[in-house]
Amino acid sequence: MSTTTDLLPPDGTPQVALVTGARGGIGRAVVAQLRAQGHRVAAVGRDADRLAEVQAHAHIAADTTTPEGAAAAVAECWSTLGGAPTLLAHCVGSTLIAPLHRSEPPQLRELLRVNLESALFMLQAWIEPLRGAGRPGAAVLVSSVVARVGVANHEAIAAAKGGVEALVRGAAATYASLGLRINAVAPGMTATPLTAGMLGAPALREGAARQAPLGGVQSAEEVAEAICWLLSSRAARVTGQVLPVDGGFTAVRPVVK
Template identity: 65%
Template structure:
């Protein structure tokens, strides 16, 4: 297991679950988020308030880790992001720009700052994409475009920095039961309908997605780079036999 892992978006459902799993495995976790009060109960050795959707914020987070722990994180889990469910013709400019900042800009700046902090040392990074970047889902144009950019960033960076021993991967979850999706899943009928979309049935839990991310950061995945692993109950690749 990587020894120091920085988790951006650590106050979200997946970020919190990953922090618990990594801390339990003995990693030194650095939790990063825009709102420091939401980080107070996250399992972490260090909590950093920073907005990684800006280059300055991402650099601040890495510098804070170096100053407090005496080393840069050899593991990076980028869980920061937001979503938008709206068709293209109803997506205002401000909403489009906000989605790009929260998802794509944050991924680019965080990876850039982490690479600089590593100074040529090996490490592993994992990012959060979405099934909507891999298969067409109605009313998801903005978030699909942003997450598609994240996947392209992951593959290109994995190629660029493989010789330095940096592994860069991503997970692409389906709808996951987190506070972010709670408004969409509040009614039992809506939750049941959402779960029926997935061949394995039901929704992903934050712990299930975090488990795959933790593995991608571990030595067990030491030959894995440039990959996007769908954690989606088969949603993007299979169609079950209809009975």
Template identity: 65%
Template sequence: MTTIALITGATGGIGRALAHQLHAQRVRVVAVGRNLNRLDEVPADLRIAADTTTPEGAEQVMSACQQALGEVPSWLAHCVGSTLIAPLHRTRAEAYREVMRVNLDSAVYMLQAWIGARQSSPGAAVLASSVVARVGVANHEAIAAAKGGVEALVRSAAATYAAQGLRINAVAPGMTETPMTANMFKMAAMREGAARQYPLGGIQSAEQVAEVMAFLLGDGASRMTGQILAVDGGFTTIRPLVR
């Protein structure tokens, strides 16, 4: 039986990279995004335009999968996200609520809809967190709170649904080259400064993050659940010798 993978945020850098990788592995890909025209650029067996930051949008996605494919995807990769770089005292209430809506609300509603649709069938889900939820980074208070919520969601849901064979994990990427971060890397000095923060050096690609997400979904991670894997060049765990 061919595996079906549902990828939300499929038009973003990491979601698109994951779609390419899974499609190349002959996994049937369901690509979800807000803009159907942009989804045309993503390799997929089914494309769905929906807003997964609402419970109605998340349910719409699952219904569309059931109607078009006759079954619910056994894999879920939730790649919807945004960022906000601002100190807390300069973070407007509207900006804070938007960060929580896009990052945490979408994760809750999409995971809830997928779990409900699986109806006690085994499956695997991987969500996207961030290094800023794992180590204090200045001027990231709002997004750190949102991604910290995602990590707590993953651990609790993994405990609740392990008995029915659902594995739920997450990745926590460091600075990654995607369309969302493109403006930050326009100047060579900014790129070099960012790269020096990471023990392994350089800026990682969306493809490198997607490879870890694909691993967490697959059989190689069959004994892993409730885990948050940092994909960050060692940023959150090691301090190399300074020479």
């Protein structure tokens, strides 16, 4: 049987990339951009039939909110594309917009399962075959602006994404000596299927656009570009960081007119 090192692509060749949440707006855009860069990309999602719509080199049906599902996704990527994934974009996520006093315990547990537990299990599964392989890798998780600045009625998702950001910093410190870089992006309001209901009415979209100092509502492709940059060799000196992609929402206060 081949070793982990045998199955990793040699230097100078396209890498194997694993993208979870690949049916979502950001995940789908990441898959497209990584493919355009010449990488071999495995798209991961829970629904095999709907996942087939995504243009990828491999389609893997797995529930990455469980340790078994996350490990299975990495193993199937390995066997299908001929190498352990050295690039990981974990784009699984959900949201809950409600004050804490109106949030039921099952809702809170589900939110933590999808957003925080999936990040823990997926990162753990990705790291395992790369340990000791002598080859660098890069992973990007997805946080949110609400983990970085207080936004009313977002307590639960802020807590979950805050955990993701802490995970990024801790894991980056642990695995830096192995050449594994681990970062995150923290998007602001982004036009995706998940936010379609919030942005559907013109008045709601205009209100969201006014929240960002740069104006407008960003696209999934713009967030994906930041993710792919963090995965690339151009970000070779970047690890343990959370990059806001939010039009200046968390850092800049526009002039009030």
